[in-house]
Amino acid sequence: MSSAPEFDPKNMQFRQLGNSGLRVSILSFGGWLTLGGTQDAKATEALLKLAFEHGVNTFDTAEVYSGGKCEIAMGQAIKNLDYERSDLVIITKIFFGTGSKSPNGKGLSRKHIVEGLDASLKRLQMDYVDVVKAHRPDVSTPMHEIVRAFNHVINTGKAHYWGTSEWSSFQIQEAHDIADKLGLIPPVSDQCQYNMFHRERPEKEYAPLYEKYGYGTTIWSPLASGVLTGKYNDGVPDDSRLANHKDMAHRLTSEEGKANIEKVRKLTEIASSLDTTPTILALAWCASKKHVSTVILGATKPEQLEENLKALDLLEKLTPEVDAKIEEVLANKPEAESTWGR
Template sequence: MKYRRLGNSGLKVSEIGLGSWLTYGSAVEKEKSISCIHRAYDLGINFFDTANAYNKGAAETVLKEALQDYTRSSYVLATKVFFPMGAGPNDRGLSRKHIIEQCEASLKRLGVDYIDLYQFHRYDHETPVEESLRALDDLIAQGKVLYGGVSEWSAAQLTDAVHIAKEKNLRPLISNQPIYNMMVRYIEKEVIPVSEKEGIGQVVFSPLAQGILTGKYKPNEQIPAKSRAANDDTNKWITSYLNDEVLTRVQRLSDIASGLEVELSQLALAWVLRQPNVSSAIIGASRPEQVEENVKASGLEIPASALDEVEAVLKEINDFVPIW
């Protein structure tokens, strides 16, 4: 496993991270979840990402049980705040009240004294950015959080936050967590250039496009049983990828991977990691074997000729906008 600095910070995270969205605490039973997390740790993954909103805290609880036997300093634990955690008007968003209360709740569920990376799960249009940043800065000052980040913020929103932090002498954000994969590349236009300028690293989610970029889904064929697309609890996030145009292109990408003697999933992850501004690609896994396959993408160099072939295939996918 290789490691990269997260933005301009001194924090180093594994090129492959393990996330818990749609898996741990929900679709994957606890024993299998813990097995995946343990295998990931054994293989050198040190970056574990979750959120308070993942099954209302259940994912954080699974991580607590899985990581409790390891030295706290040996892994980087990330969680998030923004989405509703109750029915009350203050049970959501990025107000100081919600941030502080949810940080305390996450610390209890995770069973730790501090969170390495605390992220704003989305942008809050109803709360002043300065209020949110000051609350985060206070948590860092108290030692309950070590670093701050965001998820799915636009280039303009990142720029605004950076300027406010500098003006008010607040600790800088070090990360952004956007969707990024071969099918969804919007961050390349503005988010990555701004992030490179301001010292913000990307920890990207859905690098395998909800499993589409494993090659398991074929054009004009039935959805495989027990796959994510066959699960009514998780398939709403994958349906936009399931069309013959996309799946036909995926088969061509699979041929490129075969020519390199790697799995399509490994090619897709290495393609994401070709971007220096990407610090980690966050995978999801329901079986330890999936973790074992995906970690092989760390350090994989894609030849320039293969990158050109990939680009030629991707240019044929027009205006693809997934649901997430």
Template sequence: MQFRYLGNSGFKISEITYGNWLTHGSQIENDIASSCVRAALDAGITTFDTADVYANTAAETVLGAALKGERRQSLEILTKVFGPTGPKGHNDVGLSRKHIMESIDGSLSRLQTDYVDLYQAHRFDVETPLEETMQAFADIVRQGKALYIGVSEWTSDQLRAGAALAKELNVQLISNQPEYSALWRVIEAEVVPTSVELGISQIVWSPVAQGVLSGKYLPGAALPEGSRATDRRGGADAVSRWLTEDVLTRVQELRPIAAELDLTPAQLAVAWVLQNDNVATAIIGASRPEQVTENVKASGVVIPAELLARIDGILGDVIERDPAHTAERSPKTREA
């Protein structure tokens, strides 16, 4: 396992992060979740990402139980705040001081830890003054409940404003967590250049495009039983946009490139995002321990420039590059 600095800090994380969105507390049983976490630890993963909104707080509880007994100093635990939790009342959502200060205590309790290494604003809150949000995050850092702060799916303008306030408050805003894959490149035009300027790294999610870049979805064929595309608890909605004949045909054409590098298509997908110097880590999820064991083999892989160019040529115009999609991820309201 290779490690990278997160943003302009001295904090290192594993370049493969284990995440539990859509799995822990919902799609898989707790014993399987624990086995996946154990597989991650055995493979050298030290960084674990979750959020209070995942399975309405259950994902944090499952991860905390799975990590119990591990040396805390050897782990990097990341969580997030914004989405509606609990009974989803009028103050159970957003980035108000009230919700942030209550949410960090809930997360720490569920994760069975005194602090998180990184506390992230899961989305930008258009209904709360940014000054209020950043002051609450700064207070959490000063209280020792979080070591660093980050955000998720913020636009370049939002990152710039947040970083300026963080600097005034003498805290470190060091990360952004966007979706990023060989198919979804909307951060490249604006978010990445701004982040480089500000000393912010990307913690990217869905590097395998919800499993599509694994090549398991074949053009013209039935969806594999038990796959994310057949899951009606959220997985199917997440993957549906990629299940077109054109996309699936082009993904199959990536197999020879993966073979040249002695990688599976999924490993190639994870390795691809790690070629971007502004990416500190790629988040992988798993419903089976062997998926973790396989995907960590992407760590340390160097893809030659000519193969990167071939990937671009194969995927062509099915690649989504429009930076406006980042702004679309910002909710226009924070109603539960």
């Protein structure tokens, strides 16, 4: 019987997930829009193997991705690759369900959190996930029920930590207050959209959470749906993802969209001066922020993933001088909250 492949972090960097003791690779791999959908089993294995061999230990999925097929594909690939479970950090998310019409088939009721996670574990062929996240807030369920339910799945060994995704700072603080009052386990990080064009929530709204709770972030859409790669500078290619999303493609022709394309052109010049691409610059910019725990990469081809992983090598070149040039181009840094009168 052959032994499991040994995890070699290479030159990967690791950060704590929020104020927890869990260490995640600053670049992680996610299956949204690809695994269980456009990728077959062989391609899925190739992507996960490449990520693992480059020191990525963190893999992200959700019950809703491809109606549960993403979890199936990821779990089967990990099983086929024979990785040690202890080498991996697996994140899944609960809220949207898998398409069931059952009134309890989605949301954050105790019933769906417990049963939804059980179903995710079955699809993943795993006994536990490292982190389970509330994929969105559920205003129809009392916060104390949500906190108690996540505390329960941790205490029963189905997850090690829990977190949030696109929750408001008020909702996260409410969860922490309830956890503190009842002696329960609080959430450790939020999975939020963050990129050069989408900064308000991660940089401004969440700022008090970083200071008060050491809250972490796992970042999705670091390339702004591909806009920051520069591939849409001359329009939307017929074979691109945006070609099938007319509303998103329409945004590129809006005044804001045109302004952003012009910014990408200027960012490309900065990238060229660093002997890199706008894609790698955008990913490294995200990963360089101290409030970011990990940046989730998505890819359909191994060569695309290998290219994106080069963002790790660019981090040391993102000096204060380079960052100042980037900020001059972006001109969208959120203003700090006023402390007047406090």
